[in-house]
Amino acid sequence: MFALNGKRALVTGASRGLGQAMALGLAENGAEVICASSREGGCDDTVAKILALGGKARALAADLGDSQAVQALAEQALAAGPVDVLVNNGGCIYREAALDFPLDAFDAVIKVNLNAAFQLSQLLGRAMVTKGSGKIVNIASMLSYSGGIRVPAYTASKHAIAGLTKALANEWGQHGIQVNAIAPGYFRTDNTQALQDDAERSSEIEKRIPAGRWGNPDDLKGAVVFLASKASDYVNGHILAVDGGWLAR
Structure with a gap:
């Protein structure tokens, strides 16, 4: 039920982490x-690793903050055939106190984290509706549940991603499409480097996680395979927290 043979997936933000x-x-x-990143050559390492496994992969590039580039990305992805799985992972973050947060930075985060996810879902979703099947996996966050500090745009975008996931599931479930989201907890990536470098904050985070550690990127593999496969055919509009138990505290 977890096999994905014969399926084609588009993953944005696939260059690292x-x-x-x-x-x-x-x-x-x-x-x-299909591995997508914001710059040409950004996914070369990911593609090479997949090919080394004996798998099939290719790279595309698009600035997710540019709606025309997002349109082109969808067209290029569909040119080789139907896309069965869309993983809206590409995103960005900007840290600043709310009183001083630049409006242009707020807009930029919303464009990348939210608008691009909706646009890709819409463009690829049309073909999925026609086919009568498809999987869309959005990447939410612990900040889909809480407010955070100094990241108002990111928090707004991730709350919106959770709502968008449910809205699309409501409309497209009847067409055999499952739209779900993964909310990663605290993972060791470059996005959280500032938190990792703050010894006091990092220790506070680790103490709250029942698993007793930060997440590693490989900890997301099982969740995304589940939501991309037949195993999740009756799961729709769900936000799956992969957080080591953070929310349980």
Whole structure:
């Protein structure tokens, strides 16, 4: 039920970190993976790792903050055939106190984290509706549940991603499409480097996690394979926390 042989997946933000791990997880279970990043050559390492596994992969590039580039990315992905799985992972973060937060930075984060996810879902979703099947996996966050500090745009975008996931599931479930999200906890990636470098904050985070450790990117592989496969055919509009138990505290 977890096999993805014959399926084609598009993963944005697949150059490193969580996106790379999820792309590898999908490939390890048989999917052909289109790896997208914000710059040409950004996914070369990910593609090479998939090919070394004996899998199929290719790279595309698009600035997710540019709607025309997002449109082109969808068209290029569909040019080789139907996309069965979309993983909206690409994102960005900007840290500043709310009183001083630049409006242009707020807009930029929303464009990348939210608008691009909706646009790709819409563009690829049309083909999924026609086919009568498809999986969309959005990447939410612990900040889909709480407010955070000094990240108002990121928090707003991730709350919105949770709502968008449910809205699309409501409309497209009748067409055989499952739209779900993964909310990663605290993972060791470059996005959380500032928190990792703060010894006091890092220790506070680790103490709250029942698993007793930060997450590693490979910890997301099982979740994305589940939500991309037949195993989740009756799961829709769900936000799956992969957090080592953080929310349980």
